[in-house]
Amino acid sequence: MDLSNRARVAPPSPIRKLVPLADRAKAAGARVYHLNIGQPDIPTPPAMWEALRRANIEVLDYSPSGGIPAFVQALQGYYRGHGHDLAREELIVTTAGSEAILFALAxxxxxxxxIVIPEPFYANYNGYATLLGVRVAPVASLPETGYALPPRSELEARIGPRTRAILLCNPCNPTGRVYTREEFTTVVELARRHDLYFIADEVYREFCYADEAPISVLGFPEIADRAIMVDSLSKRFSVCGARVGCLAARNRELVAAAMKFAQARLSPPTLGQLMGIAGLALPPSYHEQVREEYRRRRDAVLEELGRMPGVVCRPPQGAFYVMAKLPVDDAEAFVRWLLDEFRLEGETLMVAPGNGFYATPGAGASEVRIAYVLEVEKLRRAMRILAAALRAYRPAPAAAPGTR
Amino acid sequence: MDLSNRARVAPPSPIRKLVPLADRAKAAGARVYHLNIGQPDIPTPPAMWEALRRANIEVLDYSPSGGIPAFVQALQGYYRGHGHDLAREELIVTTAGSEAILFALAxxxxxxxxIVIPEPFYANYNGYATLLGVRVAPVASLPETGYALPPRSELEARIGPRTRAILLCNPCNPTGRVYTREEFTTVVELARRHDLYFIADEVYREFCYADEAPISVLGFPEIADRAIMVDSLSKRFSVCGARVGCLAARNRELVAAAMKFAQARLSPPTLGQLMGIAGLALPPSYHEQVREEYRRRRDAVLEELGRMPGVVCRPPQGAFYVMAKLPVDDAEAFVRWLLDEFRLEGETLMVAPGNGFYATPGAGASEVRIAYVLEVEKLRRAMRILAAALRAYRPAPAAAPGTR
Structure with missing residues (x-):
């Protein structure tokens, strides 16, 4: 039986496709440091668990398709704190940022x-684009510039008659880039000039180590009709499994259209929203503490990477990822080898091969994305395993006889 | 700014689009009996809440994209109890039945x-079809036959070069039909003859009031390569807000392809899966008790409907819905009037207009879907409000001046 074309061409997740290898390594007794996925180890705030315990629900029922009113109000308060007044009609609660991306593209x-996206980019944009029959037009951003926005001329060169939007992730997963006001302004101008939407994925808003807060697409009134913001509580509160996020736009017709798709899936998860109400009530000091912890982690990873010969990476200012260019030709083969073969005192690590964050064939082959989502000491240990692995690595060992 | 064509043509949910009217009625002090949505009032089993309390989680992390292993095992055990051995590679945990439908269609x-679907059908198939650019080819099933499968010739007449699947919901939402072995065999033969997939939505498996258990698409080895089963815990355990379901198929290549889309959205909700493990461990007596309760509800609704002049409906044998033809030309206008204007001692009811369950324009205009998801006494009260409303109704009152 033939599958659909979209099913055949859909890319496997670069973050998850090697998980079976990690599972096998663990089954064989190895300890694996997981730096492949943005799954923070920061405890979910106790107040959010407490909200769940106190909820005293008899029937775990659907929530309204657009979200539980009290949670929507909490989100409105949160965005107000960031300078953005959003009406009820400008916001839809989604099943995490993933679904907000789905709705935005749809x-x-x-x-x-x-859609035009600077690459490397969050791989799941590609998954959703494929699901919806949408093409990603990538424009290269470079490690050497700290993954700055590509030049305006290069972005403009990719805009064609079927282009509908430019998408930025800010702070950027996987590069850690925090785009400047000038970079935002470039995209705003392109969106106006070429009649495009500007979709911004802002789920890492709190994870910014620069002096100024990250810029939001909601802060440009001149594109109020074409700005779409995608958000999630997953990283912000260490609740990746809660599956709660939102889509926001001033264009109410657009939000109403997204609501039809929201109705088709009936309801975002109810429990995650109840936890979210409590999370959004936490004081700013919560985010400050978390940010300081990630800053220490970032600095530790950068320090260790800086000691590894042939590794190229510039200090990222946001999110909790570092893209690093390794002195290997095929980083995916290297990661497979890490999981299948390499052990340092019974331990190894998993990172995400960089090629999965590129739509351009062959791009990113030497890069990996490192998620610094573990405690500093574990991160340093994982980085030392990486250093030892890079010293030991001889390409294509899997092809050699007798190594397994 | 133009929206996408799919956004423009996406149908609003017939189940949810009138909710704002109900909210307004409630804000004005009315009590509204909600028979518009399949939201059971049966308490979520205490064991499922207990599982959540006992979980003692520090970080609410992502689950594996295909589901938490212990939950997958619980599902495998559940299906084994229904006669279907499913390997790990034949099952993906989804964010409720909704996402399983999305993946199946994709x-x-x-x-x-x-895709060919007997109509009336679960409205959200249409929502997902629109999202994915898929066309629904409806084939009429009729109230007079108890919404039996349309004749083979009529189904076959709708199969064209672009047809990829036939979809049945069994037991059927919205009609309550439980398809016979002969009806299944017809679809199985058509699927083989025309090289089609057979997608079955079996979320109401436990809600069957006939002597025999409902038939599953997994029970036909001759279409093992083309059978896709969609399922959900929502109704089974009164956990609609948990958002947990699954997709199952013997065709492992198909499941692997669906897994790529599952990876793109990272994870189904973690908490719902933890609750699901406990739910699936409940004894059969749980389902028997729930079934008996729904049988009483069904019988009460049918008894009351049978007393209403001009109302046409045949006793359904499954799910918890009754489609009824009312003596009105425009059931949607009638439902709007119920919510906006009609009160019996300060109370009214909400049902789902039938037209939203049809893809054929104009079809189902006089029908409504009644979800019997409240206690018998409340249902009888709601049905008496309906009877009084039908006696009082004069079409198009909203157009008359001075009535608001």
Whole structure:
């Protein structure tokens, strides 16, 4: 039986596709440091668990398709604190940021339409684009510039008759880039000039180590009709499994259209929203503490990477990822080898191969994304394993006889 | 700013689109009996809440994209109890039945492809089809036959070069139909003859009031390569807000393809899966008790409907819905009037207009779907409000001046 074309061409997640190898390594007794996925180890705030315990629910029922009113109000308060007044009609609670991406692409693009994204980019944009028959037009951002926004001319060169949107992730997963006001302004101007939407994925808003807070797409009134913001509580409160996020836009017609798709899936998870109400009531000091912890982690990873010969990476200012270029030709093969073969005192690590964050074939082959989501001491240990592995690595060992 | 075509043509949920009217009625002091949505009032089993309390989680992390292993094992045990051995590679945990439908359609259909569905059908199939650029080819099933499967010739007449699947919901939402072995065999033969997938939505498996258990699409080895089963815990355990379900198929290539989309959204909700493990460990007596309760409800609704002049409905044998033809020309206008204007001692009811369950324009205009998801006494009260409303109703009162 034939599958659909979209099923055949859908990319496997670069973050998750090697998980079976990690599982096998663990089954064989190895300890694996997971730096492949943005799964923070920061405890979920006790107040959020407490909210769940206190909820005293008899029937775990659907929530309204657009979200529980009290949670929507909490989100409105949160965005107000960031300078953005959002009406009820400008916000939809989603099943995490993933679904917000799905809805954003769906209301903007038909099959065959295109979106321009600087690459490397969050791999799951590609998964959703494929699901919806949308093409990603990548524009290279470079390690040497700290993954700055590509030049305006290069972005403009990728805008064609079917282009419907430009998408930025800010702070950026996987690069850690925090885009400047000038970079935002470039995209705003392109969106106006070429009649495009500007979709911004802002789930890492709190994870910014620069002096100024990250810029939001909601802060540009001149594109109020074409700005779409995608958000999630997953990283912010260490509740990745809660599956709660939102989509926000001033364009109420757009939000109403997204609501039709929200109705088709009935309801975002109820329990996650109840936890979210408590999370959004936490004081700013919560985020400050978390940010300081991640800053220490980032600095530790950068320090260790800086000692490894041939590793190229510039200090990222946001999110909790570092893209690093390794002195290997095929980073995916290297990661497979890490999981299948390499052990330092019974331990190894898993990182995400960089190629999965590129739409351009062959790009990112030497890069990996390192998620610094473990405690500093564990991170340092994982980085030392990486250093030892790079010293020991001889390409294509799996092809050599007798090594397994 | 133009929206996508799919956003423009996406149908609003017939189950949810009138909710704002109900909210307004409640804000004005009315009590509204909600028979519009399949939201059971049966308490979520205490063992499932207990599982959540006992979980003692520090970080609410992602689950594996295909589901928590212990939950997958619980599902395997559950299906084994229904006679179906499913390997790990034949099952993906989804964010409720909704996402299982999304994945099933996505792996089978490309934009422009078609699926044949007897109508009336669960409205959200249409929502997902629109999202994915898939066309629904409806074939009429009739109230007079108890919404039996349409004749083979009529189904076959709708099968064209772009047809990829036939979809049945069994027991059927919204009709309550439990399809016979002969009806299943007809679809199985058509699937083989025309090289189609057979997608079955079996979320109401436990809600069957006939002597024999409902038939599953997994019970036909001759279509093992083309059978796809969609399931959900929502109704089974009164956990609609947990958002946990699954997709199952013997075709492992198909499941692997669906897994790529599952990876793109990272994880189904973790807490719902933890609750699900406990739910699936409940004894059969749990389902028997729930079934008996729904049988009483069904019988009460049918008894009351039978007393209403001009109302047509045949006793359904499954799910917890009754489709009824009312003596009105425009049931949606009638439902709006129920919510906006009609009160019996300060109370009214909400049911789902039938037209939303039909893809054929104009079809189902006089029908409504009644979800019998409240206690018998409340249902009888709601049905008496309906009877009084039908006596009082004069079409198009909203157009008359001075009535608001």
């Amino acid at each position: 209301v903007v693009c038909d099959p065959g339409d295109e | 792996v089978v259909c490309d934009p422009g492809d078609e």
